[in-house]
Amino acid sequence: xxxxxxxxxxxxxxxxxxxxxxxxxxxxxxxxxxxxxxxxxxxxxxxxxxxxxxxxxxxxxxxxxxxxxxxxxxxxxxxxxxxxxxxxxxxxxxxxxxxxxxxxxxxxxxxxxxxxxxxxxxxxxxxxxxxxxxxxxxxxxxxxxxxxxxxxxxxxxxxxxxxxxxxxxxxxxxxxxxxxxxxxxxxxxxxxxxxxxxxxxxxxxxxxxxxxxxxxxxxxxxxxxxxxxxxxxxxxxxxxxxxxxxxxxxxxxxxxxxxxxxxxxxxxxxxxxxxxxxxxxxxxxxxxxxxxxxxxxxxxxxxxxxxxxxxxxxxxxxxxxxxxxxxxxxxxxxxxxxxxxxxxxxxxxxxxxxxxxxxxxxxxxxxxxxxxxxxxxxxxxxxxxxxxxxxxxxxxxxxxxxxxxxxxxxxxxxxxxxxxxxxxxxxxxxxxxxxxxxxxxxxxxxxxxxxxxxxxxxxxxxxxxxxxxxxxxxxxxxxxxxxxxxxxxxxxxxxxxxx
Numbered sequence: 001x002x003x004x005x006x007x008x009x010x011x012x013x014x015x016x017x018x019x020x021x022x023x024x025x026x027x028x029x030x031x032x033x034x035x036x037x038x039x040x041x042x043x044x045x046x047x048x049x050x051x052x053x054x055x056x057x058x059x060x061x062x063x064x065x066x067x068x069x070x071x072x073x074x075x076x077x078x079x080x081x082x083x084x085x086x087x088x089x090x091x092x093x094x095x096x097x098x099x100x101x102x103x104x105x106x107x108x109x110x111x112x113x114x115x116x117x118x119x120x121x122x123x124x125x126x127x128x129x130x131x132x133x134x135x136x137x138x139x140x141x142x143x144x145x146x147x148x149x150x151x152x153x154x155x156x157x158x159x160x161x162x163x164x165x166x167x168x169x170x171x172x173x174x175x176x177x178x179x180x181x182x183x184x185x186x187x188x189x190x191x192x193x194x195x196x197x198x199x200x201x202x203x204x205x206x207x208x209x210x211x212x213x214x215x216x217x218x219x220x221x222x223x224x225x226x227x228x229x230x231x232x233x234x235x236x237x238x239x240x241x242x243x244x245x246x247x248x249x250x251x252x253x254x255x256x257x258x259x260x261x262x263x264x265x266x267x268x269x270x271x272x273x274x275x276x277x278x279x280x281x282x283x284x285x286x287x288x289x290x291x292x293x294x295x296x297x298x299x300x301x302x303x304x305x306x307x308x309x310x311x312x313x314x315x316x317x318x319x320x321x322x323x324x325x326x327x328x329x330x331x332x333x334x335x336x337x338x339x340x341x342x343x344x345x346x347x348x349x350x351x352x353x354x355x356x357x358x359x360x361x362x363x364x365x366x367x368x369x370x371x372x373x374x375x376x377x378x379x380x381x382x383x384x385x386x387x388x389x390x391x392x393x394x395x396x397x398x399x400x401x402x403x404x405x406x407x408x409x410x411x412x413x414x415x416x417x418x419x420x421x422x423x424x425x426x427x428x429x430x431x432x433x434x435x436x437x438x439x440x441x442x443x444x445x446x447x448x449x450x451x452x453x454x455x456x457x458x459x460x461x462x463x464x465x466x467x468x469x470x471x472x473x474x475x476x477x478x479x480x481x482x483x484x485x486x487x488x489x490x491x492x493x494x495x496x497x498x499x
Contacts, residue, residue: 024339028080054109068402071296097368174231197396197414249388381423
């Protein structure tokens with residue numbers, strides 16, 4: 001944890017703040033005592049997380065901790081937006097709320113989750129509605145292909161499908177063109193996030209499991225089209241996150257959580273090294289600043305602004321019928337104007353900062369409670385699925401919680417859609433198909449047979465006894481009894497003289 005804190009501190013001080021200060025990225029060197037306090041509190045929260053990744057909720061918890069909770073807690077004393085006592089209060093409130101969610105999440109693997117020694121029955125691949133039985137596989141892939149056709153069809157009709165290799169410096173221009181064409185939401189905006197964060201990762205997971213290059217190519221090309229046509233940085237990052245989950249959950253044994261602590265440090269160091277070699281700051285800006293430093297900075301900004309101004313109470317959203325909203329702009333645009341006067345952008349914050357914007361300190365715990373409810377539903381929906389599949393499908397919606405409200409993420413960033421897709425996904429058929437054994441081989445060449453059948457052959461002398469253990473083997477019909485391992489000696493057959 002100390003290495004993570006020092007890495008973020010140095011990058012903020014020497015790389016991000018000097019070049020992005022005009023956007024509100026500030027750095028104030030904290031005293032070593034304050035830095036030690038936040039490191040100890042963050043370490044205590046990390047100890048509440050599961051050591052072994054047995055459930056999809058464990059992947060979500062560690063992802064949120066890495067991209068949202070730890071930056072918020074560790075950077076609170078160095079952003080310069082809040083006083084020291086407020087920074088410690090922010091660290092303690094977010095840490096307590098998230099720690100309670102972690103402790104309330106079951107640690108043991110679900111008895112029906114594959115990859116931890118359980119067996120899925122064929123009946124689990126059928127959804128029964130009354131007297132009707134619907135195949136999970138047919139339903140899931142019909143939904144995925146229909147959703148994909150709709151997404152890319154709408155994209156082709158609005159912004160077009162562009163095949164171009166964007167440099168990292170060009171994504172901002174492409175993103176601006178996309179926003180000018182379709183705005184920040186709309187039908188395409190909702191479709192894109194579900195396609196990029198849920199559907200394509202699920203198709204990729206199927207291809208990886210079944211070792212079908214065609215599905216892998218379809219998923220990767222689909223992501224590439226989304227990235228080159230919209231310039232979304234999150235789609236670019238999804239390549240790293242989803243493939244990282246595929247590598248982490250290889251095999252069937254449960255995985256440890258140490259990779260989640262090493263990965264953010266590695267990303268920040270590699271990005272800084274790449275920028276040093278190229279003489280710019282592109283990699284650090286896209287990966288480190290966007291996905292780690294921004295959530296931590298905006299948490300402090302939201303606390304500073306809404307401590308001195310009225311809270312929103314979701315009067316701009318689903319409670320607008322009952323609540324009088326005190327501002328003319330939604331909180332993300334209000335904060336963007338606060339950071340850079342005259343700005344027309346959106347300063348989207350994480351789920352805990354959004355909770356504070358709506359209900360103050362109590363709102364942090366409201367966001368945590370909603371998160372806990374979703375985690376329990378997610379574990380229930382993904383019962384019987386391999387951890388690798390569930391992890392690849394939920395990692396990007398989890399990352400997006402560092403950039404938006406938990407309620408917004410449910411509808412427009414894949415939380416609900418990912419949960420529904422996992423609930424209907426097939427429980428079997430993820431393993432690679434094996435060739436069936438040729439029946440003719442059992443009649444011609446020698447094959448190992450069950451012990452019960454070979455015990456019945458003892459009286460016919462077709463048993464070999466090796467030097468250490470008995471080896472049972474049936475040979476070719478025209479051959480003599482052969483040794484299966486090493487040199488064996490033939491067992492004596494009753495009624496037959498010794499050689």
